[in-house]
Amino acid sequence: MQWMQELARVVRPGQMTTSPSVLEQHAKDESYHPGVLPDVVVYPESQDDVVAVMRLASAFRVPVVAFGVGSGLEGHVVPVRHGISLDTSRLNRVLEIRPGDFLACVQPGVTRTELNQELGRHGLFFPVDPGANASLGGMAATGASGTTTVRYGAMREHVRALTVVLADGVVIHTGSLAAKSSSGYDLTHLFVGSEGTLGIFTELWLKVWGIPEATLAARAEFETVEQAVAASTAIIGAGVAVVRLELVDAPFFQYINAYAGTTFPLHPTLLLEFRGSRMGAAADLAAARELVMEEGCTVFDQVQDSGRQTEMWAARHSAAFAFMAAHPGRGHLATDVCVPVSQLPQAVSAAKFALAEMGMEGAILGHVGDGNFHVSLAVDPSDREDMARAEAFSGRLIDQALAVGGTCTGEHGVGLGKRRYQAREHGTSLAVMHRLKALLDPEDILNPGKLVDPDPAPGGG
């Protein structure tokens, strides 16, 4: 391939590889979507490298798929049309921290825990926490969120400005460092959530926060998932300043206990966290306790000890891995609907009903403070019947979510798996998205086959 020879001229030998094991690592993510090998993996070490790669890719019409750490759950990084997997792991410098402005500037390959290590020295932290130790470029590209979003917001609320290399190698800067701006079209938020289909981020300015004085945590057990969800809605409705409000159902605790050697009681449970001044956090915890008791909480356990707090949140974050460990050889399909909070109790009930009616096994957890929950299913991607059933289940949840004004994906993104729902969710605005894609990437080389590209095989990935 001529483009491959040209590529060898624009990057150093140590920056590209066709080693089968490395190609394999870049063929897929953590989802059930089957992998496809890229032709080559390239490791840019500077923005100039990214520009050179994009110029070449544009000239030869070679697909380029940005790769963070590959923790996505919808097949985003699968290079369905082969080409270049652009691994950002060497773009891994925290470029600047401005404590007085509560801002940090990072290269895209910095992971969220790496950023937090640096920020800790300044008494600061970055709250967006998708569980996996994802790259900040990948998190911005998927519009990620996580356990603390109910208090601090998602990636969309944290990306202040971006440097982006466009499909033809042109570099643009979007946004500003000001806390607000009414100037021009909001290109920053066009790129956030664009899943590598509109440009490659090379620098991100992120909003960061001061570490609060006190952090308190609690577990609230219930007899039913419905009671737990109703309690979470009561907490939000009462305006209690909760920082984390997570639902974990009994099957998930079974998987977690087996995986992590913990002994969490097997009941639907809300995991809660409160931060602020000592008095403020204690008052919030007391208010939440009162509300959950009114909704049928059977055990309210204030998790005082910081070791136990760490164990509790580690358990929550290990849930997906625990689920997969319990289903060796199968793929993980996690539904991701998000609905207006008042609609959450009905949405979760309907999901439980659908599982029972369709005779399926699934475990439920959710960022219930945001109206977002996941049903984890273990699937066999090579079994058409199994996949069709799982997709039918997921489709049913999405239909219900869309009917009440929700979305097919609260945080995982569209990737390959949610393309078929884009027309239904966005209606005529999908045509505007197609035009934006064509404007910014006329040769369709940036992560082709994803997001706005129609799903060619209903029922398939």
Ligand SMILES: Cc1cc2nc3c(=O)[nH]c(=O)nc-3n(C[C@H](O)[C@H](O)[C@H](O)COP(=O)(O)OP(=O)(O)OC[C@H]3O[C@@H](n4cnc5c(N)ncnc54)[C@H](O)[C@@H]3O)c2cc1C
């Ligand atoms: C156990 C587990 C739990 C998870 N929980 C959550 C959760 O609670 N919330 C949540 O939101 N997600 C969750 N995820 C999904 C995943 O962690 C997020 O989607 C994350 O944002 C992906 O980051 P990444 O670095 O792995 O990106 P990748 O998977 O490598 O890439 C994701 C997308 O970003 C694009 N991309 C990467 N870098 C760039 C760049 N520099 N410029 C432009 N595009 C780029 C890629 O092309 C791709 O389209 C979870 C995943 C796992 C495995």
